[in-house]
Amino acid sequence: MTLNLLPLRRLMATAALALALAAGSADAKQLTVGLTADAVHLDPQAGEELSSNIMFYHIYDPLVRRTADLEFVPGLAESWELVDDTTWHFRLREGVTFHNGAELTPRDVVFTLERLKASLMSSLGRNIESFSEVDERTVEIKTFQPYAVLPNDLAGILILNEAHVTEVGDEQVDLSPVGTGPYRLANWSKEDRLVLEAFEEYWGGKPEIDTVVFRPITNPATRTAALLTGEVDIVQDLSVRDVERVAREADYEVITRPSLLNLVLALDFRDQSPTIPLDTNPMQDQRVREAITRAIDVETIRVAVMNGLSTPSEQYVPASHIGYLPGASFREMYPFDLERARELMAEAGYADGFKMTLDATNNRYVNDQQIAQALAQMLSQIGIELELNLMPRANFFGYIRVPSDSSSFIMSGWDVPSGDAGSMYGAMFHTRDVRDAYGRVNRGAYSNPDVDALIIEADSTADVRQRHETLQRVTEILMQDIPMIPVHYEQDIYAAHNRVQFTPRTDKFMWAFEMDIAE
Amino acid sequence: MASRVLSSQLVFNWRRNPPAILGTLVVLLCAVIVIAGPLLVSQNPYDLRQLSLLDSYKPPVWLDGGDPRYLLGTDGQGRDVMASIVYGTRISAMIGVTAMLMACAIGTTLGLLAGYFGGRLDALIMRVADVQLSFPSMLIALFLMSAFGTGIDKVLIALTAVGWVVYARTVRGSTLGEVQKEYVQAAHVAGLSHAKIILRHVLPNVLTPLIVIATVQVGTFILIEASLSFLGVGVPITRPSLGLLIKNGFDVLFAGLWWNSVFPGLMIMAMVFGINLMGDFLRDELNPRLK
Numbered sequence: 001m002t003l004n005l006l007p008l009r010r011l012m013a014t015a016a017l018a019l020a021l022a023a024g025s026a027d028a029k030q031l032t033v034g035l036t037a038d039a040v041h042l043d044p045q046a047g048e049e050l051s052s053n054i055m056f057y058h059i060y061d062p063l064v065r066r067t068a069d070l071e072f073v074p075g076l077a078e079s080w081e082l083v084d085d086t087t088w089h090f091r092l093r094e095g096v097t098f099h100n101g102a103e104l105t106p107r108d109v110v111f112t113l114e115r116l117k118a119s120l121m122s123s124l125g126r127n128i129e130s131f132s133e134v135d136e137r138t139v140e141i142k143t144f145q146p147y148a149v150l151p152n153d154l155a156g157i158l159i160l161n162e163a164h165v166t167e168v169g170d171e172q173v174d175l176s177p178v179g180t181g182p183y184r185l186a187n188w189s190k191e192d193r194l195v196l197e198a199f200e201e202y203w204g205g206k207p208e209i210d211t212v213v214f215r216p217i218t219n220p221a222t223r224t225a226a227l228l229t230g231e232v233d234i235v236q237d238l239s240v241r242d243v244e245r246v247a248r249e250a251d252y253e254v255i256t257r258p259s260l261l262n263l264v265l266a267l268d269f270r271d272q273s274p275t276i277p278l279d280t281n282p283m284q285d286q287r288v289r290e291a292i293t294r295a296i297d298v299e300t301i302r303v304a305v306m307n308g309l310s311t312p313s314e315q316y317v318p319a320s321h322i323g324y325l326p327g328a329s330f331r332e333m334y335p336f337d338l339e340r341a342r343e344l345m346a347e348a349g350y351a352d353g354f355k356m357t358l359d360a361t362n363n364r365y366v367n368d369q370q371i372a373q374a375l376a377q378m379l380s381q382i383g384i385e386l387e388l389n390l391m392p393r394a395n396f397f398g399y400i401r402v403p404s405d406s407s408s409f410i411m412s413g414w415d416v417p418s419g420d421a422g423s424m425y426g427a428m429f430h431t432r433d434v435r436d437a438y439g440r441v442n443r444g445a446y447s448n449p450d451v452d453a454l455i456i457e458a459d460s461t462a463d464v465r466q467r468h469e470t471l472q473r474v475t476e477i478l479m480q481d482i483p484m485i486p487v488h489y490e491q492d493i494y495a496a497h498n499r500v501q502f503t504p505r506t507d508k509f510m511w512a513f514e515m516d517i518a519e
Numbered sequence: 520m521a522s523r524v525l526s527s528q529l530v531f532n533w534r535r536n537p538p539a540i541l542g543t544l545v546v547l548l549c550a551v552i553v554i555a556g557p558l559l560v561s562q563n564p565y566d567l568r569q570l571s572l573l574d575s576y577k578p579p580v581w582l583d584g585g586d587p588r589y590l591l592g593t594d595g596q597g598r599d600v601m602a603s604i605v606y607g608t609r610i611s612a613m614i615g616v617t618a619m620l621m622a623c624a625i626g627t628t629l630g631l632l633a634g635y636f637g638g639r640l641d642a643l644i645m646r647v648a649d650v651q652l653s654f655p656s657m658l659i660a661l662f663l664m665s666a667f668g669t670g671i672d673k674v675l676i677a678l679t680a681v682g683w684v685v686y687a688r689t690v691r692g693s694t695l696g697e698v699q700k701e702y703v704q705a706a707h708v709a710g711l712s713h714a715k716i717i718l719r720h721v722l723p724n725v726l727t728p729l730i731v732i733a734t735v736q737v738g739t740f741i742l743i744e745a746s747l748s749f750l751g752v753g754v755p756i757t758r759p760s761l762g763l764l765i766k767n768g769f770d771v772l773f774a775g776l777w778w779n780s781v782f783p784g785l786m787i788m789a790m791v792f793g794i795n796l797m798g799d800f801l802r803d804e805l806n807p808r809l810k
Binding site for chain 2 (some may be wrong): 242
């Protein structure tokens, strides 16, 4: 017997060692996130959509940071001051290093802004006239006109490392990003997984979670399954139909939060519309636009399609935003009323309706393709025969891009994380092609000189209160003109294993730096 | 006379073959649904004006909350599941049969030409066929759908492109055998044109094996179309085929709304099962080597 003990003891020692090793590796915390789609870019100036944005804020930092509740606090800039009406000084934080070891300098900020001007994302910097390095820790930014919300805009501009970008070239920035953010890219196999690892020297402190794995899982049912089988720890956009099912599970939690994403329908204002087989464009007639608005039963969409998890939108921006007009609501101005809608169609001379195509996504917004079908159903009641052109987000945004030559009626989402209607109005409702960086997403070619003038007026005032009042007047005109029909705000729905500590952000950018996972 | 003997022999064997009888009955039932379907159900699920979102996700009639108007329940758009199945079966069967006829016509023509004339034409057609056979048909169909976009017409094109090869190869093989035979030689001597010899003499003698291929292919095509629609590149969402119905239902399966995918699934299973039983029987009967 005694002879046998020796190998046994050795075995136990080995087992103990193995256990210790296992415990050691368990100390390294890993979080796996199920996203609805893979990131398209890791170069923050190459384009933006939610999945890419989520990665951007892990890898890079802006000068001004937007908190989970839309407050603007120091980021890479530890403080800033207004030197005169149009000149700002931003003082950089000390001892910030990039993932490649280089130290952050004002040169990097200047380089980033320069590169931004020439990029697809130039509208982010449309109010910036010039910028320069003042001393080794200060950057000066001048705006064209007094511009009160410059720090809010800067929260969307992520700082690149000049040496790295120049060295690897624009194309490689997408694949080997270097920023100052809390995480750096470890591995990205597209459409399968994107792995980030904690950046130990992060200026904000070492992140709690060591490794974050993002997995794109497009199908909502598959995403739910991945969560319940433990393949992922947390998922984004839990299907509204699966909410009750997951909430019943003891180990899982459903987390909802009203979203800022407004689902909107853009109407075409051009003389002839690409998908309407008529010599004129019926939607140029305000009565037709009103009829369409009245034929859409937003409340039924909320109950039947969204399972109660949406908030019908009153205006283009939520009540918290600069430019919101208290007391005004699309739902009260144009309540669901088929009789009236049919009358309006008849008055406009379209009693028999017409045919057109709705362009919409099938994997971007919550239940987007079901909503599109519901719209087809509702508009058929006033004689509008709606063809559906549904496509994945990867094709959609290129397809509808201004000049939007193939679109008459577009369903898309718009959110304004800057907390200010001005950026949305400038991009969507200013006449296009007359001023740089204005009207860039005006897909329906809406044009109203009063709106243009007011938008410019708002953008040239340094006084927030005055800006608010000017933008409210724009809101009022837009609600009369109906260049776009707001439908509803989604609810952001997440589901997570109980081990995960997670508070959703207003802007939907899941950020592992603010999360933790229990052993 | 010969065909009459064959058919009576066929009928004789058929009556002693229960699986074949079952298969035929199922196929006949599907045919009734396809032809008379709209008369059997009260709703046209493709007419948006007849749908009401307020009736969405009603369970089958025997469950709590069921609505007697909707025997098998409704889907997220308020479409009657039974009516959707009837209309979806029409779309699926129509696509399966039409694509089969197109593939058969093209494949047979190319096979006849290749086998009859031989030489470079033969080499060209058969090399194309070989290359195509080296890719899975699902992959080719997916590729074509992604390239040309979605819609019923594109599904038909994709299926035809996938399906012609098998006819071309079979017909070419038989044709090579037939052109050696005395009656073809005699036709040549009698001075008949190539077209006449191919159509009048060769074609009827190479058709028999095609019947089996065609039958089984309808089933295969229905499944490929279902897969394409399931992957979101098939028919339009407002005119769902069986595959698309299953896909829509799959999205809400976790929420316990099982009737949206299970019933269309059973329908497609029954239809393909019936077709395959018939195909098996025909293969056994018409293949001379098995006799």
